[in-house]
Amino acid sequence: xxxxxxxxxxxxxxxxxxxxxxxxxxxxxYRERCLRLRPLAPVxxxxxxxxxxxxxxxxxxxxxxx
Numbered sequence: 001x002x003x004x005x006x007x008x009x010x011x012x013x014x015x016x017x018x019x020x021x022x023x024x025x026x027x028x029x030y031r032e033r034c035l036r037l038r039p040l041a042p043v044x045x046x047x048x049x050x051x052x053x054x055x056x057x058x059x060x061x062x063x064x065x066x
Contacts, residue, residue, distance in 0.1 A: 027049050
């Protein structure tokens, strides 16, 4: 494996890890689920999804240590 290929593979892995760590992929999974379950319904935008998620979190608080 050439060094350039190894660097690209490493960069891709770091990018994937950071997206998972920050929760950025949650909307992607939500969008895929919406499209799979209701293909003809409009899919909420990322902003709408974040607002929905915030409202849900405020309405259903969970105990957290921090």
